Amino acid sequence: MSDEERRDSLADQAAAWVPPWDRPSTPTPDNTKVPPDESTPPPDEPTPAPQPDQEDLGRKVPLQGPEPSKVTGEAGAGEAGAGESGGAGDVPRRQSAGRRRATVAPEPAPEMSDTELRGALEAILLVVDEPVSELVLAQVLEQPAERVGPMLDEIAAGYTAAGHGFELRRAAGGWRLYTRPEYATYVERFVLDGQSVRLTQAALETLAVVAYKQPVTRSRISAIRGVNCDGVIRTLVTRGLAEECGTEQDSGAFLYRTTTLFLEKLGLNTVDELPPLAPFLPDDVEELADATR
Template identity: 50%
Template sequence: MSTSHELLAQLEAVLMVVDEPVTVTELATALELDESDVAEGLQELVKDYRGETGSRTRGFVLRETGSGWRIYSAPEHDQIVGKFVTAGRMARLSQAALETLAVIAYRQPVTRGQIAMIRGVNVDGVVRTLLARDLITETGFDGPTGATLYKTTRYFMERMGIESLDDLPLLAPALPPIEESAELEELVSHQISRPREPVADPLSNDPGQAPEQP
């Protein structure tokens, strides 16, 4: 027996406004329905969005992550969506922040010195921005240097629509390796963080961040 159109419509209405994954229990409570009915409805929406019920395929999918259900753009349209988000007026992170986030995602856990070695610029401002937006978090200290280590958060995976870091596209081999020498890291960090003419950072509102080199 198929789920009623009314229930499917109610589920869609809620899923369209959530800004983080929502659980079956939360949906059932909001709709005042049994969890089994909600779970059945979610599975029917999954099939519907995939075009398995006779309707056309959609530009979005309904996916369950570790913390609940949410609608995401379809993976096959990632390139188009990425261009729109990063190049258009909808961009929420600067190119510098996106590049830094990519380094952390594929090389985590990493220190700011290690990130700076790969990018060749001061990353203090963008790291603060990523921390403030809960995309990365501190995760202990590097043994040889005592520097703070950073990794991506659960929220980052939710925004990416992935269940684990293993689901990230195969990009890591394209990144340069991290130099293991503590002395070199200290040297590079010192060189990159040398005082420069203060320039306003539009992301972190930190007027003293050194500018990135082109």
């Protein structure tokens, strides 16, 4: 083909060209894909369907949820999932479990038989180093105090009836085992082994003043005895027979009183059981004391 003929054919083609928007639409099969033409404008986007109102949605569409039997009865997968994720549904369950644990009352201790109670009391009394009260024994054994008291009386009566070399008696507000007075000579020989631990006359006099005048200051004791008693007071405190119990309000001096060991040594329950001192004192003892103060 010559150049002239080629120019004529291109001119004919340009004259016969029709724009795409002027071309007639021809139906195409469903399975035939027509490549989009770049010059063709995109079709209009479809208008979205109107969304229903929230009130109508809540009125017309029922909420989806677990069946009532699963919510109230079975511990299904939904409950397990809520518990594992720590959601709000797990809180009431933990709270109710806590309330159940708090309301469970402790089981009472089983009641001991008389034989077992007697043996337990004897075992404790053998190891105590000071009188122990009925209340403490009842708390340790987890038994009512109404049973412990009569049982201690029964044990004490049994020791006395059997003629043992020891006895159970009440002293300093509690109970403790003691050797019998008729065997004191042998016990003293074994314990002392020739060593004298007796109190001096000055210590005995000072201890008597403390016992009958307690609480009392050292100056008061010295005034009653007529001599300085500071060293004797220190001896009594070291032996555990006297102790400090506060200070006097006016002078600020230390006050002294007898101890539980003092009651044990004398076999007394309280200081009220001390014998009356009035028959052994002169009539003007208070005037003498005031004069020397």
